[in-house]
Amino acid sequence: MTAKNTRGGFAAHVTPPPIEAVAFAPASVGNVGVGFDILGFALEGFGDRVRARRVTGESATGSATESARESASVRVASISGLSTRISLEPERNTAGRAALEVLRLARAEIALELEIEKGIPLGSGLGGSAASAVAGALAANALLKKSLNPQELLAASLAGEAVASGATHADNVAPSLFGGLQLIYSLHPLAITRVPVPAAVHCVVVHPGFELETRMARAVLNGQVPLEKFVRQTASVAGFIKACMSGDLELLSETLRDDVIEPQRAHLIPGFEEAKIAALKAGALGFSISGAGPSVFAWAPSEASSRRIGQVVKKVFLQRGLEPTVFVSSVAAKGARIVAQKRAARIVAQKRASQRVLKRASQRASR
Amino acid sequence: MTAKNTRGGFAAHVTPPPIEAVAFAPASVGNVGVGFDILGFALEGFGDRVRARRVTGESATGSATESARESASVRVASISGLSTRISLEPERNTAGRAALEVLRLARAEIALELEIEKGIPLGSGLGGSAASAVAGALAANALLKKSLNPQELLAASLAGEAVASGATHADNVAPSLFGGLQLIYSLHPLAITRVPVPAAVHCVVVHPGFELETRMARAVLNGQVPLEKFVRQTASVAGFIKACMSGDLELLSETLRDDVIEPQRAHLIPGFEEAKIAALKAGALGFSISGAGPSVFAWAPSEASSRRIGQVVKKVFLQRGLEPTVFVSSVAAKGARIVAQKRAARIVAQKRASQRVLKRASQRASR
Numbered sequence: 001m002t003a004k005n006t007r008g009g010f011a012a013h014v015t016p017p018p019i020e021a022v023a024f025a026p027a028s029v030g031n032v033g034v035g036f037d038i039l040g041f042a043l044e045g046f047g048d049r050v051r052a053r054r055v056t057g058e059s060a061t062g063s064a065t066e067s068a069r070e071s072a073s074v075r076v077a078s079i080s081g082l083s084t085r086i087s088l089e090p091e092r093n094t095a096g097r098a099a100l101e102v103l104r105l106a107r108a109e110i111a112l113e114l115e116i117e118k119g120i121p122l123g124s125g126l127g128g129s130a131a132s133a134v135a136g137a138l139a140a141n142a143l144l145k146k147s148l149n150p151q152e153l154l155a156a157s158l159a160g161e162a163v164a165s166g167a168t169h170a171d172n173v174a175p176s177l178f179g180g181l182q183l184i185y186s187l188h189p190l191a192i193t194r195v196p197v198p199a200a201v202h203c204v205v206v207h208p209g210f211e212l213e214t215r216m217a218r219a220v221l222n223g224q225v226p227l228e229k230f231v232r233q234t235a236s237v238a239g240f241i242k243a244c245m246s247g248d249l250e251l252l253s254e255t256l257r258d259d260v261i262e263p264q265r266a267h268l269i270p271g272f273e274e275a276k277i278a279a280l281k282a283g284a285l286g287f288s289i290s291g292a293g294p295s296v297f298a299w300a301p302s303e304a305s306s307r308r309i310g311q312v313v314k315k316v317f318l319q320r321g322l323e324p325t326v327f328v329s330s331v332a333a334k335g336a337r338i339v340a341q342k343r344a345a346r347i348v349a350q351k352r353a354s355q356r357v358l359k360r361a362s363q364r365a366s367r
Numbered sequence: 368m369t370a371k372n373t374r375g376g377f378a379a380h381v382t383p384p385p386i387e388a389v390a391f392a393p394a395s396v397g398n399v400g401v402g403f404d405i406l407g408f409a410l411e412g413f414g415d416r417v418r419a420r421r422v423t424g425e426s427a428t429g430s431a432t433e434s435a436r437e438s439a440s441v442r443v444a445s446i447s448g449l450s451t452r453i454s455l456e457p458e459r460n461t462a463g464r465a466a467l468e469v470l471r472l473a474r475a476e477i478a479l480e481l482e483i484e485k486g487i488p489l490g491s492g493l494g495g496s497a498a499s500a501v502a503g504a505l506a507a508n509a510l511l512k513k514s515l516n517p518q519e520l521l522a523a524s525l526a527g528e529a530v531a532s533g534a535t536h537a538d539n540v541a542p543s544l545f546g547g548l549q550l551i552y553s554l555h556p557l558a559i560t561r562v563p564v565p566a567a568v569h570c571v572v573v574h575p576g577f578e579l580e581t582r583m584a585r586a587v588l589n590g591q592v593p594l595e596k597f598v599r600q601t602a603s604v605a606g607f608i609k610a611c612m613s614g615d616l617e618l619l620s621e622t623l624r625d626d627v628i629e630p631q632r633a634h635l636i637p638g639f640e641e642a643k644i645a646a647l648k649a650g651a652l653g654f655s656i657s658g659a660g661p662s663v664f665a666w667a668p669s670e671a672s673s674r675r676i677g678q679v680v681k682k683v684f685l686q687r688g689l690e691p692t693v694f695v696s697s698v699a700a701k702g703a704r705i706v707a708q709k710r711a712a713r714i715v716a717q718k719r720a721s722q723r724v725l726k727r728a729s730q731r732a733s734r
Contacts, residue, residue, distance in 0.1 A: 038602040185606025185622055187599055193618060195609060224591040230627070232554055233597070234604045235405040239552025241608040242562060251560060255552055260597070 033288025095136025098160025127172030133160025179335030256286025400655025450489035462503025465527025494539030500527025546702030623653025
């Protein structure tokens, strides 16, 4: 008898769900230069972890959403790691808000306690708020009798992300949840699709070591795009998708560019232009701002190349008196996943015992 | 001994080039809804023809471009077919201007006479000026000792197209010259790439039977695009390219849309909204304006489907008192080509004779 998670189906757990689960969700690069608000890819190796633990309703505090006001609740017990200046209020915490949304969508009247471990620096432009939201949603989901489907998990994660960004942007949430390079091809209604990337392509991300608030980086943007730039950017993103799908690295290098957003934000990152020139000279296929910054990223034709580019970019930021950190990753990293879970052995034993009792009773009744 | 055309190389014709050539260039759908100024596809079966004839310098009149002022010249002898209200002045005629540009690029000091046969109605939004330019360039090119390369032919065709549109737009010229669905992925410098389309997909084009000037249709456009619409349209075009390349018709139907230009131009075409609703209801994957209009087009999952859609759209325009014409085509039509050519038999004979004389002389000299 094994536990069975039917995505979005009606099959219940035969064994009870775990009472504790740890989810990992990777950092990600939103926008990818060429696709403002519509493209993002997951990074290997670092991200946020959320541990969700089932608690009795009485011990859990914190607000609950309207439809499950009676007993669904989430408490954020602790935040550790790289960013601890985050609200513990579940409604104002991306992981807490996402977990609450999972309970609401599942109509699960249970109480959860979350422990958040931040592996992504705050205000780095590496999708930290999205990763926490995704990990919160995934950890909460693991404790349900009936799992949510991927679309519902995406919706719950977005509700979490909205706490931080003030709006629902899926360009970090989608890659953190599903992995790889994700294209949001429709915003209303939200619809995403994965874009294959040539296997050799690697990326390097350099965090210059200071914090930039997403809201601030959004505030500098002009609400209008000149028609000529609109045409140029649609041309680039269309060519970029063809390049990714056909594995044409030359076309990739010609189209991985941002003529609309990057020029408006580059001044927020000291040394940006210098770093870009150095990266392209060192063989980068493209170089731009990761999400709202201040991290920058480059795509390169190989892992070795991406390491070299990382070093030249790091040097530029060091010369500016910053404290840069370099990450190298494939651009086809896996998405969020459950990395540990715990079942209540006693409860399982009790349930099995009660099932035996019931079985004997029914056998007796049918004699 | 056969004639050899080395594209852009230095090999000369062994036999002299033809003295007369007829080029055909197909009509095309620019913008394709989703890709304003950057996407276009060629149509099967109808287009413009240009006959170019070598004449002696003395008999040719008309202006010549600066670099070849001495003797390169083009005369437009006649215009026949669907649109005869076109200037005969070579500098103000798209075929004439393109042919002149071919002579300039090739540094060919020869005189040409052109006969233009218009198969595409003027001001229909079906790339008529581009087709004439392409056919003019191709016919002139066929008479050269050294053919231009494809990039030069594109440049010459664009110079011709600019006469009509007031600017260089390649979204009709590129598909008319090279066939299929062409993406202009960079505007400065101009760079194009072909996007494969699922084989089953067909298109239907309906010309409502009235004329709309491209300049006028451009004048109604706002010079600024709201950031939100910019994001939405980049999402659509990126998804559209993925759909074409992966053969995903569902994704195609979700992304073949124009939220930026179409809403600004739809009022120029009586019955547009009604025709669109009817087309989508009849199974169209997408429906929008062809180029600057007034022709409209739909993509459909099969040829039969595109024929049905053509009929429902035709009906809408008929009810408005218009005189619509329906064209059905694959979206992978061939590009421009030479359909006839004539060599000067006498000249060939003379040259062969003189070569024999030279050969004998050199044999004698080496004894």
